[in-house]
Amino acid sequence: MWDEATNDDPAAEWSPVALRGGAASLKLPSGWRRLSRDDGGLAFQSPGPNPVDLLVSITTYRNPYGVKAEEAIQYLDRENVLPHGIAPSEDAEDDRRWIAYAVTQPPDRQIFVWKVADFQPPDTVRVVTVQLLVPETSAAAPDLEELIDRLGEEAARVEFHDPTAPVPVTPVTMRNVAHGENVRFRLPWDWQVEMEGELSVFFREEADTGTLRVAVHAFPHTAEGGEALAQMVLRQTAEQFADGPDGRVGKGSLEFLREGEVLARFSTEGEEDGEKLYFHLWLRGSAADGQTTLALFSLAMPRDRGGSDLERATLAMLETEIRNAALGPGAEEVEDDDEPDEEGTA
Secondary structure, eight states, X not given: OOOTTTOSOGGGGEEEEEETTTXXXXXXXXXXXXXXXXXXXXXXXXXXXXXXEEEEEEEEEEOTTOOOGGGTHHHXXXXXXXXXXXXXXXXXXXXXXXXXXXXXXXXXXXXXXXXXXXXXTTTEEEEEEEEEEEEGGGTTOTTHHHHHHHHHHHHHTOEEXXXXXXXXEEEOOEEEEEEXXXXXXXXETTEEEEEETXXXXXXXXXXXXXXXXXXXXXXXXXXXXXXXXXXXXXXXXXXXXXXXXXXXXXXXEEEEOSTTXXXXXXXXXXXXXXXXXXXXXXXXXXXXXXXXXXXXXXXXXXXXXXXXXHHHHXXXXXXXXXXXXXXXXXXXXXXXXXXXXXXXXX
């Protein structure tokens, strides 16, 4: 990947590159070929018979609820794909936060990712993302480790500037939330959370907009052949849930997701404290990596809101976010580090 025939010192082959009208800049390999990219970012490819690809972008977020550096994960993991335990590192001198991780992308590629967030209170955050795409044919290159180390160093040193021209702004509407250590998903920023015994209760301050309760049950299955048995039991549990939990009468459905994961739904009518309600229930289950995790979601909506635009929008949002929820124990807590030595799942 390095053109050592022309320069024995790879460090000398890096030069500053500006992003989005000068909103940020960092050093990148100067001898790499520039490729086209439609989203306003930059793409480069290394020379040689087994190249790697480098993608660089900057995104400006505006959050009307205000920005806080301690909430960096909301901007560094917008899609809620990181394993549990990966926390942003921080710069002691300013409000900069960053994360670095590696993922495997089937069938034959690794991706090394660095993200750096720069906070501009009261409402703006800028995030630079650097991605190194390494196909299997390049994974054994003798200089790959050196390249990864250098990219991590340069990403940590990225410089943010006032852009010379207006830049696109992405509004922030969703944030990551969790119940305990075994389920993480996203909700709109204006949803509040309280604990009600063993339940997490999410709600808007506006009246009659629904209340979401979340509970999680998790237990190990470490015996030989335990995972196959656990997946069978999980399927049976999901089928029973879709038929009506606790014998309730209503409408249910069942969907099998990735191997060892299910999503069951059930809707019914009921009352709570004398109020007539619709209850929309979801069961997201996972039986993998030695643990079965059952996440139960229950949305209570006033019956007079049935069929309203609010109910349809809320149900569509929750269906998407519950489907994409991260389940299970996830990764262990990691040390603060700007090197991509942790593996995750994208």
